[in-house]
Every structure is written in C-alpha cells, then in structure tokens.
Amino acid sequence: MSNPSPAVQTKTRTTVQTVSADSSHPEKYSANDIRTALKNHFGHADFREGQQRVISRLLAGKSAAAVFPTGGGKSLCYQLPSLMLDGLTLVVSPLIALMKDQIDALTANGIKAARLDSTLDADAYRQIMLELRDGSLRLLYVAPERFNNERFRQSISDIDIALFAVDEAHCISEWGHNFRPDYLKLVQFAKACGAQRVLALTATATKEVMVDICTAFDIEPDCAVNTGFYRSNLQLHATAVGADSRDALLLNKIKTSASGSAIVYVTLQKTAEKVAALLADNGIPARHYHAGLKEEQRTAVQDWFIASDEGIVVATIAFGMGIDKSNIRYVYHYNLPKSLENYSQEIGRAGRDGKLSQCHLLACADDLIPLENFIYGDTPNRSSVDSLVNFVFSQDTDFDISLYDLSRQCDIRPLVLRTLLTQLELKGYISGGTPFYANYQFKPLQTSAEILGRFNEERAQFIGNIFRCATKSRTWFQVDLDTTAQTLNCQRHRLVAALDYLAEQNLLEVKVAGVRNRYTIDRRPKSVDDLAAALSDEADKREEREIARLQSVLDWICLNECQTSALCARFDSPLNADCGHCGWCIEQKPVIPAARSAKSISVGVLQQATALRLEHEDLLSSAKTLSRVLCGLSSPQITKAGLHKSKLFGVAESIPFQQVLKQVSAGVP
Numbered sequence: 001m002s003n004p005s006p007a008v009q010t011k012t013r014t015t016v017q018t019v020s021a022d023s024s025h026p027e028k029y030s031a032n033d034i035r036t037a038l039k040n041h042f043g044h045a046d047f048r049e050g051q052q053r054v055i056s057r058l059l060a061g062k063s064a065a066a067v068f069p070t071g072g073g074k075s076l077c078y079q080l081p082s083l084m085l086d087g088l089t090l091v092v093s094p095l096i097a098l099m100k101d102q103i104d105a106l107t108a109n110g111i112k113a114a115r116l117d118s119t120l121d122a123d124a125y126r127q128i129m130l131e132l133r134d135g136s137l138r139l140l141y142v143a144p145e146r147f148n149n150e151r152f153r154q155s156i157s158d159i160d161i162a163l164f165a166v167d168e169a170h171c172i173s174e175w176g177h178n179f180r181p182d183y184l185k186l187v188q189f190a191k192a193c194g195a196q197r198v199l200a201l202t203a204t205a206t207k208e209v210m211v212d213i214c215t216a217f218d219i220e221p222d223c224a225v226n227t228g229f230y231r232s233n234l235q236l237h238a239t240a241v242g243a244d245s246r247d248a249l250l251l252n253k254i255k256t257s258a259s260g261s262a263i264v265y266v267t268l269q270k271t272a273e274k275v276a277a278l279l280a281d282n283g284i285p286a287r288h289y290h291a292g293l294k295e296e297q298r299t300a301v302q303d304w305f306i307a308s309d310e311g312i313v314v315a316t317i318a319f320g321m322g323i324d325k326s327n328i329r330y331v332y333h334y335n336l337p338k339s340l341e342n343y344s345q346e347i348g349r350a351g352r353d354g355k356l357s358q359c360h361l362l363a364c365a366d367d368l369i370p371l372e373n374f375i376y377g378d379t380p381n382r383s384s385v386d387s388l389v390n391f392v393f394s395q396d397t398d399f400d401i402s403l404y405d406l407s408r409q410c411d412i413r414p415l416v417l418r419t420l421l422t423q424l425e426l427k428g429y430i431s432g433g434t435p436f437y438a439n440y441q442f443k444p445l446q447t448s449a450e451i452l453g454r455f456n457e458e459r460a461q462f463i464g465n466i467f468r469c470a471t472k473s474r475t476w477f478q479v480d481l482d483t484t485a486q487t488l489n490c491q492r493h494r495l496v497a498a499l500d501y502l503a504e505q506n507l508l509e510v511k512v513a514g515v516r517n518r519y520t521i522d523r524r525p526k527s528v529d530d531l532a533a534a535l536s537d538e539a540d541k542r543e544e545r546e547i548a549r550l551q552s553v554l555d556w557i558c559l560n561e562c563q564t565s566a567l568c569a570r571f572d573s574p575l576n577a578d579c580g581h582c583g584w585c586i587e588q589k590p591v592i593p594a595a596r597s598a599k600s601i602s603v604g605v606l607q608q609a610t611a612l613r614l615e616h617e618d619l620l621s622s623a624k625t626l627s628r629v630l631c632g633l634s635s636p637q638i639t640k641a642g643l644h645k646s647k648l649f650g651v652a653e654s655i656p657f658q659q660v661l662k663q664v665s666a667g668v669p
Contacts, residue, residue, distance in 0.1 A: 029059040029084065038076075041083055041109060048073040050227040054199070055080055057223045058163065063198040065169070065219050067210065067226040067571075070203045070348020071326075075102055078165035078199050082138045083111065087162025087196065091141045092186055094168055099141040100299075101324040106139065115141040116152065119295050122509055129155060129504045144171075144182040147189050148515060150436040154496045156193060164195035166217075170202040170341070173212035181415075181422035185432070187216045203348060204341040207572050228573035229344065233351045236564055237583040238361040238557045240593040246362055247278055250334060253360060254284060254312070260329025261305065264314040265346055267335040267370055275334060276314040289315040317342065326353040332360050336367040339549045340556060340570060363557050363593040369656050371550050376657040377633030379543040380412045380420070381622055382536045388412060388420060389532040392430065393524055400436070400516045411637040420535055421519075429525060433518030436492070441476045441511045442499060451507045462488075463498060476511070560590040599655045601630065605648070606667040612648055616641055623665040630664070631657050 034055060038044050047055075050068055054077045057064040068074045079102075082089035093099060099115040106113040114128045114137055131137040132155065146152050166172075171183040190198050198217045205213065205226075214224055241249050250264070264279075266272050269290040279286035285308065289301045305311045306325050317338070331350045337343040343361075351357030387410040403421075407414045424430045444451065448467060452460040469484040470477035479499075485492045502508040525531040559566055564579035578585050601609075609630060613620040619641055620626045628635065629643050632650025643649060652660045 029056075031056075033084075034059070034080070037080055037084055041080070041111065042076070047076075050225045051076055053225050057225075058197055058199060059084060061197060062223050063200075063217055063219045065200040065202075065210070065213055065217070065224040067202055067205045067224070069227070069229055069231055070345050071231075071352035072203070072227060074167070074201045074203070077201065078163055079106065079111075079139065081163055081199075085162035085196075087160040088132070088137065089139045089163040089165060090156070090161050090195070091139055091165045092144055092146075092167065093141060094143055094171075094180075100302075103139075103141065105324065111139070112137050113139040113141070116146055117143060122503070126504050126506060129500070132156075132159060133504075144180065144186055147185055148182070148435045148517075150434060151496060151500055151512065153189075153434055154493055155500060157493075161193055161195040163197055163199060164190045164193075165199040165201065166190075167201045169200035169213050169217075170205050170209050172216055173209040179419070181418040184216075184422055184426075190217070203345050204571060206570065210572075226573065229568045229571045230564065230573065230575055230579070231348070231351070232579075232581075233354055233356050234347060234359055235356065235581050236347065236359050236361075236567075238363050238563070238591045239583075240591050241362045241364050242594060243364050243366050243597075246334065246364060247275070249362060250275070250332060251278070251282055251284075253332070254279070254330075255282075257330065257358070259310045261309060261325065261327060262312045262330035262332060263328060263346075263349060264312060264332040264334050265337065266314060266316060267367065269316060271335065272314045272316055279312060279314065284312060285310055286312040286314055289313050291316065317346070323349065325349075327355070328352070328357065329355075330358050330360070332362070334362055336361075336363065336371065336550075336553055338371055338553075340552055340567065341549075343553065344567060344571065361557065363554075363591060365554065365593045365596045366654070368550055368554065368596070369654060372547060373631050373633055373653065373657050375543055375546045375550075377628055377631075377635070378413060378416050379539050380410075380416055380536070381624055382532070383622070384411045385420065385536040385539065386529070386532045388417070389525075389528055389535065392421075392424065392519075393521065393528055395519075395521065397521050398518070399521075400518045402438075402514065402516050404515075408636040408640060411635050413635060416539075420539070423535060423538065429523055429531070430519045430521055433520065435515050435517045436481075437512040438514030438516050439512065440479050440481055440499065441513075442470070442479065442502075442508045443476050443511075444508055446507055451502070454505075454507070463502070466495060466498060554593065558590050558592055559584065596656070597654075599659070601652055601655065601660060601663050605630070605651055606663065608648055609664065610667065612643075612646065616643065619643075623661060627657060627661040627664045630660055631655070633657075 031052070034052065035046070038047065049072075050066065051073050054064050054066045058077070058081045064077075066074055066077050078089055078091060099117065103113045103115055112131065114131065116125070116128060120128070128137070128140070132140065142152070166183070166186055169183075171180040172187065173179065198219070200213045200217050200219065202209075202213070210224060210226070213219070214221065239249065254262070264275060264286075266275060269292045272288040272290045276286045276288035287301050287304065289298060293301075301313060302323065305313050306323065309327065314334075328350045331347050333343070333346070337346060347359040350359055388406070391406070391410065403414060403417060407417045410417070412420065421430070421432070425432055448464070452464055455463060465488050466479065466484060467477070469487055470479040481492050481495050484495060499508065499510050503510040556563065556566060561584060562575075562578035562582060563584050564582040565575040565577065568575050584590065609626055612629070613626055619637055620629070625635070625638070629638060629646065629649055630652040632653040634644050638644060
C-alpha cells in the first residue's frame with residue numbers, strides 16, 4: 001500500500017466552502033456577504049462596534065489589530081473570516097479556558113475547530129493532526145509555547161495558513177503589563193510560515209503598546225481599530241479597608257447585594273482557598289480556583305460557574321480569562337490588582353450582557369507587599385547575568401542548550417532567562433533556531449512486518465532503517481535523531497515527519513522529552529562585561545517600571561476626579577467628561593487607603609539568617625539572595641539547595657522587600 005509519506009508531501013490546501021467568490025480575490029467580498037455569513041453561522045443580525053471594520057480589512061488581504069474592551073467581541077474577528085478564507089485560521093492564545101469555551105460553541109454551530117494543549121491524550125492529538133492534514137479543520141487554537149515544539153512546527157510547515165490570529169497581543173511589548181518573550185517568537189513564525197494575514201487582538205493597549213504591535217506585525221495605521229475602553233453599564237467603586245476588617249466587609253457587600261454571579265479576585269492561591277471557605281461557611285455558594293488545582297478540578301469549577309446564576313468563584317487571575325459568561329453581575333477585588341491593565345481586563349468580565357454590574361475594589365495598601373515581592377524575585381542578580389552572558393559567548397557559533405539546565409546553572413528564573421536571551425536576539429548578538437527534542441521514543445502498535453507492509457518498497461525501506469537505528473528497552477524504542485539522520489544521510493525534519501505520520505496512522509505511539517533550544521551567534525560583543533552590565537541595567541529598569549505600575553493602581557484609587565474617565569484616558573480613549581456613576585462621581589471625594597503597616601525583621605530572625613548564610617556561604621553571600629529567602633521568593637538554586645523548605649523561608653513575606661534588604665545588608669557582614 002502506498003500511503004502518502006510525510007517525507008514527500010506537497011503543500012496542503014484546505015477545501016472549505018467560501019461565502020463569496022474565490023478568496024484569492026478578496027475584494028469580491030461585499031458587506032452583504034459578510035452579514036450573510038454572520039447571520040448564517042452565528043445567528044447575529046448585526047456586528048458590534050468595530051467588528052466589521054476589522055473583518056473587512058482581513059478579507060481584503062490586509063493584517064489588522066483590534067483593541068476592544070473585554071467582552072467586546074474580539075473572537076468573532078477571526079472566527080467569521082475562518083469560514084470565508086481558503087486555508088487554516090491559527091489562533092494563538094495563552095488561555096486554555098478561552099480555547100475550551102470557544103471550541104464548544106463553534107462545534108455546536110457545526111464549525112470544525114480544535115485545540116492543541118498538554119491535556120490531550122494520544123488519540124485526541126492524532127485525530128487533530130489528521131483533520132489538519134485533510135483540510136477539514138477551520139480553526140486550530142494553540143498556546144504560544146506550542147511553537148517551541150519541534151513536532152508541531154514540522155506538522156504545520158506544509159499547511160496554508162490564511163489567518164494567524166494572536167490574542168493578548170500586548171504581550172509582545174515590553175511597555176505592556178505582561179511581556180512574554182515567547183510572543184516575540186510569534187512575529188518571526190508568522191512570517192516564516194507564510195501566513196497570508198495577521199490579526200493582533202488585545203483589550204488593553206496604551207499608545208506605546210499599539211506602536212509595538214503594529215510595527216512588529218507590519219499592520220498599517222488604518223487597520224488598527226480601537227473601539228475604546230468605556231462601558232456605561234459598569235459601576236466602579238473602591239473602599240479603603242484594613243487587612244483585619246476585609247473579610248467582614250466582603251461578606252457584608254455580598255449579603256446586602258442582589259443575587260447574581262460574581263468573581264472575587266485575590267493575589268495568592270492560599271487566599272483563594274481561605275476566602276472561598278469563608279463564604280461557603282456563611283451560606284454563600286462559593287468555590288476556589290487557581291493554577292495549583294488539577295485540570296479536572298479547574299474544569300469542574302468553570303462548568304459549575306457557567307451554569308450557575310448565583311455562584312461565586314474566588315480566584316487568582318488564572319480564572320475568568322476567556323470565560324464565556326455574559327451575566328456576571330459582580331467583580332470584587334479582595335486584593336489590589338497587579339496593574340491598571342489587569343484591573344481593566346478583570347472588571348471587563350462583568351456585565352457582558354449589557355446590564356448594570358458592580359465592580360468593587362477593597363483597597364488595602366499592605367497588598368502591595370506580595371505584589372512587589374513577586375517583581376523583586378524576578379530581577380536577576382548581576383552575577384547571574386554575568387554567568388549567562390559568559391556562558392553564551394563561550395559557545396561555538398552554532399550551539400544548543402537546555403533552558404531548564406541553564407536556568408539552574410545561572411540561577412535565573414525560566415521566564416526571566418528567556419527574556420534575557422530574547423534581548424540578546426533583539427540586539428543582534430544571537431538568533432534562535434527551531435527548538436528540538438533531545439529524546440524521541442516510540443512503541444510499535446503493530447508488528448514491524450504489518451507496519452512496513454502498508455508502504456511501497458522505497459518508503460518501507462526508509463521506515464525500516466529508522467527502526468534499525470533505534471535501541472529497544474522493555475517496550476519502548478529510543479532513537480537518536482541526529483545520529484540517525486547522519487547514518488541515513490537525510491535531514492532531521494524528515495525523520496520527525498515520518499515518526500509523526502506513523503503516530504497519526506495509529507501505527508506507533510511516540511513520546512518526546514528534553515527540549516533543547518538552538519542558537520547561532522551572529523556577532524560577539526566587544527566587551528562581555530559591558531554587555532552583561534547593560535542587560536542587568538535593563539532588568540533593573542523593568543523592575544522599576546513594574547513597581548511604578550503597581551503604584552499607579554494606588555494612585556488611581558486616590559484620584560480626586562472621575563475614576564472611569566481617568567481609566568479611559570490611560571488607554572487612549574478619553575471620555576472628555578465625568579461618567580456620573582463611579583464611586584468618585586457619586587461621593588465626590590477620593591478614597592484614601594491607610595498607610596502600609598510598619599514592620600521589620602526581628603533581631604532573632606536576623607541572627608538566624610546570619611547562621612543560615614554561614615551554612616550556605618556560596619549561595620547566600622549576596623544580601624539580595626538571602627533577602628529573597630526570607631521573603632519567600634524562590635530561585636532555581638534556592639530550590640536546588642532545599643532552602644525553600646527552611647523554617648526561615650517566607651518568614652518575612654509580609655514585610656516590604658526593600659525593608660528586608662536594608663536590614664539584611666546592615667545586619668550581615
């Protein structure tokens with residue numbers, strides 16, 4: 001049998017029914033065509049503000065950006081074009097909840113959509129790959145980290161991508177509130193895979209962020225559509241509260257308000273559990289949600305909340321992103337949000353049905369301490385940056401590394417490490433290649449004779465040679481792809497494609513592990529020390545920006561003016577008038593939270609810290625590293641040394657990091 005082999009496949013074209021004429025002539029799509037598709041597939045008579053402008057630009061073959069408020073209908077801007085364009089719509093989103101909800105809704109409308117994430121079993125993954133190759137899949141949702149997957153990049157390389165949609169696109173900008181280096185890689189991949197057009201989506205973008213987004217994706221200014229931030233049905237309120245009276249205030253607000261679904265946002269996972277238990281003990285239907293729960297637990301809470309008209313979820317920011325629930329009546333911030341951008345996204349989950357909804361922020365200045373500590377914990381020591389830069393430029397021109405191993409070696413958190421490597425790329429010192437897996441294993445699901453008998457002689461010989469290069473353990477075979485490629489005189493990607501094809505055909509089960517990242521040194525610095533100093537200085541400036549972002553939340557709460565109008569102005573959509581319904585407009589006076597509690601480390605803790613330093617002199621020689629241990633901020637080497645289990649770890653978590661650092665610097669010789 002001569003089934004097509006992935007090693008000889010040509011570029012796949014999807015075969016979808018277009019609404020109008022051939023999509024290679026996008027100017028033939030009329031406004032009537034677009035409205036007809038909207039009615040037929042989604043049952044809507046008309047578009048929300050901005051949607052048709054974005055969709056029209058995409059169907060005209062142009063890339064576009066959409067800045068809509070949370071709940072403003074961003075997803076339709078790629079869902080509808082996916083039905084009208086000849087090719088795959090690839091949606092990149094960090095939100096598994098969004099993927100799940102949207103796929104369920106699309107499937108109910110008869111639209112073929114799927115997601116690739118770590119929760120899929122082998123059979124589900126195999127089915128998606130088959131649908132991707134036969135062209136029946138209209139939309140494929142993936143997380144940005146999926147592009148670090150060698151198998152995925154290989155499988156998508158021969159698919160026509162009509163639309164490359166990037167959700168949470170503000171993450172590509174360091175001026176944004178959630179810069180993620182993996183997002184910068186998306187810009188490169190969209191170009192490398194020949195995506196015909198790009199759609200960048202976000203709910204929160206300042207002028208600086210929008211410039212970054214449009215520049216990165218080559219989006220023309222008239223193709224960037226911003227519908228504004230303001231939603232008249234949201235009433236924003238802030239109340240000054242002390243940490244010891246917050247529980248009672250939250251209980252009182254919930255009990256004295258009309259019934260309705262609500263989200264209570266908190267900073268820490270343990271706080272989510274504590275507050276949910278408090279509400280439940282007082283007869284309020286409440287459950288907790290955070291990233292530390294198992295997948296099935298998170299799904300159960302999410303499904304319960306969507307089905308309930310009165311349920312309350314107490315959650316970290318892991319919840320609510322992408323949740324398709326229009327009748328959330330209340331959003332409470334038990335703790336201060338991380339930034340005004342986060343706040344605007346979180347309150348945007350209320351009142352998507354257009355009905356009046358309340359957003360209450362319980363303002364306690366002490367909440368800044370754990371939020372600041374997260375930021376300080378991410379900033380690498382200068383010695384760590386020195387170690388990284390020296391390592392990189394001690395390598396040959398082409399090299400590969402395990403980011404996990406390098407993170408531990410240099411004592412830099414993984415996300416921060418990727419950010420520093422991305423900075424080296426942006427400065428032109430290195431360029432990143434396709435990541436690959438160091439370890440490939442496969443388990444035959446049929447006999448070798450049965451597998452090889454499905455192919456013609458040439459392909460059977462190629463597959464048989466792969467099998468012969470593999471080493472068998474008990475039930476799994478391990479194959480070194482680099483060595484095998486040299487032995488068979490072929491390229492590595494052909495081997496990857498062959499193994500994936502066999503897995504898709506249910507002939508093998510394939511497992512991969514040990515991601516390694518490829519880099520090429522494009523130019524070496526004149527001074528490694530100067531480059532390390534520059535990177536360290538940039539990291540310190542990022543820290544300053546993030547601390548200032550936190551302070552801007554408190555400053556906004558204390559404003560002696562319309563808070564809604566000020567928030568809109570921040571996102572380049574000024575009201576030019578007072579809203580008339582926020583807390584300030586109603587009370588005509590600012591909210592002034594109490595000053596932070598004055599706390600410091602005791603003499604006894606300082607003495608114990610000095611003793612701990614002597615036990616781990618190499619690791620804790622820096623006052624900053626010891627301060628991190630006391631504040632409960634881990635790092636790869638702190639974890640490796642087992643200091644996260646020390647009785648001193650986190651003993652000062654309620655004290656500002658800078659105060660701890662000041663005392664430790666003075667108290668440790």
